[in-house]
Amino acid sequence: MSVPLRPAWVEIDLDRLAENFRRIRADLPRPVRLLYVLKDEAYGQGAPEAARVALGHGADELAVYTLDEALALRRTGIQAPILLLGERVPPELPACLEHNLVPGIGSLEIASTFDRLAGRAGRRAPIQVKVNTGMNRFGFPWREVAHWAPALASLPSLQVTGVFGHFAQSDETDKSFAREQLAHFDATVAALLAAGIPACRRHHANSGGFLDLPESHLDLVRLGILPLGVYPSSVCRRIPGLAPVMSVKALVTAVQTLPPGDTVGYGMRWRADRPSRIAVLPLGYGDGFPRVRNEGQVLLRGRRVPIVGGVTMDALMVDITELPEVRPGDEAVLLGRQGDMEITVQELATLKRSVTYDVLVGWRARLPRRYLGGIDRT
Numbered sequence: 001m002s003v004p005l006r007p008a009w010v011e012i013d014l015d016r017l018a019e020n021f022r023r024i025r026a027d028l029p030r031p032v033r034l035l036y037v038l039k040d041e042a043y044g045q046g047a048p049e050a051a052r053v054a055l056g057h058g059a060d061e062l063a064v065y066t067l068d069e070a071l072a073l074r075r076t077g078i079q080a081p082i083l084l085l086g087e088r089v090p091p092e093l094p095a096c097l098e099h100n101l102v103p104g105i106g107s108l109e110i111a112s113t114f115d116r117l118a119g120r121a122g123r124r125a126p127i128q129v130k131v132n133t134g135m136n137r138f139g140f141p142w143r144e145v146a147h148w149a150p151a152l153a154s155l156p157s158l159q160v161t162g163v164f165g166h167f168a169q170s171d172e173t174d175k176s177f178a179r180e181q182l183a184h185f186d187a188t189v190a191a192l193l194a195a196g197i198p199a200c201r202r203h204h205a206n207s208g209g210f211l212d213l214p215e216s217h218l219d220l221v222r223l224g225i226l227p228l229g230v231y232p233s234s235v236c237r238r239i240p241g242l243a244p245v246m247s248v249k250a251l252v253t254a255v256q257t258l259p260p261g262d263t264v265g266y267g268m269r270w271r272a273d274r275p276s277r278i279a280v281l282p283l284g285y286g287d288g289f290p291r292v293r294n295e296g297q298v299l300l301r302g303r304r305v306p307i308v309g310g311v312t313m314d315a316l317m318v319d320i321t322e323l324p325e326v327r328p329g330d331e332a333v334l335l336g337r338q339g340d341m342e343i344t345v346q347e348l349a350t351l352k353r354s355v356t357y358d359v360l361v362g363w364r365a366r367l368p369r370r371y372l373g374g375i376d377r378t
């Protein structure tokens with residue numbers, strides 16, 4: 001017997017993802033390569049599925065953060081170039097070599113360890129040089145390039161196939177710090193060249209940089225959130241026709257009828273002031289829904305209805321008194337569109353007191369993913 005589907009799920013529209021990639025590709029000047037950043041399960045969409053669609057519709061390369069993420073992609077048969085963002089620790093390096101992963105390297109210690117390893121294997125191993133241009137997280141410090149560039153150039157078994165930096169702020173109206181970072185990056189690339197390291201792939205742009213800083217496109221852009229149809233901020237440039245890939249839905253599993261004065265949920269924080277009907281949706285903060293109380297809305301029968309009481313770990317309750325036609329089995333939308341109405345990622349981010357990225361990756365693994373479309377998934 002097959003296991004029945006849980007009546008609450010994340011829906012991923014792979015045809016929509018493909019269309020977003022087509023539109024982004026059409027917007028991007030031809031010679032610029034497109035690297036799809038699909039860390040953390042492609043921001044919650046499911047990495048192997050998203051990778052296949054991306055590679056079939058305009059992405060040239062992939063990047064993830066952890067070794068596990070990269071190996072999982074290789075295990076599903078994906079052969080495309082994979083760049084590892086973030087810092088590596090020495091025990092991870094042999095697997096990079098073995099599985100043809102390109103580590104982004106930001107220290108001489110890791111570079112020389114990888115060099116010795118590649119040398120012993122009789123290989124010349126590709127790496128990309130990660131430059132700290134002002135984010136102050138990972139990478140070789142741009143100010144000290146005169147020190148580390150010659151040392152890097154002297155390592156015989158490494159081949160530098162790219163140089164990259166990362167913006168601390170690219171999606172706000174004020175681009176002045178982003179431009180400073182780009183100037184530091186240009187100077188670093190020039191110093192690397194002088195040290196004998198030609199930078200075949202220079203990249204610094206994330207979605208914000210791609211949208212708003214054409215001078216940051218260089219040889220390649222690294223996009224994570226934009227292909228999902230979600231903008232990094234409310235102020236950056238729009239690409240016509242992009243639309244969100246992810247929705248979250250649930251079926252009404254119970255309807256309670258309350259007399260005035262009854263309360264709903266833990267702590268009895270919502271009280272009916274009229275005869276009320278309450279619909280129960282079978283997902284809660286244990287699935288990644290924001291843990292709000294008497295705040296937020298969902299869509300039912302094409303209308304917005306308010307969440308009442310506190311969201312529990314496994315369920316949340318909504319007031320459907322105004323919608324007498326709602327029945328158990330009706331489909332509710334917690335993120336995404338229903339009819340003319342939409343709950344946006346930004347709306348949930350505001351509820352969660354966080355950012356859109358956090359909402360996308362925040363759906364927990366126990367909430368199943370259902371995929372729509374994706375005929376290219378062969």
Ligand SMILES: *Cc1c(COP(=O)(O)O)cnc(C)c1O
Pocket residue numbers: 037039085166205206207208222223224225226232
């Ligand atoms: C996550 C990430 C990206 C993608 O950023 P988006 O804003 O999602 O496009 C690009 N580069 C690095 C280094 C990242 O960590």
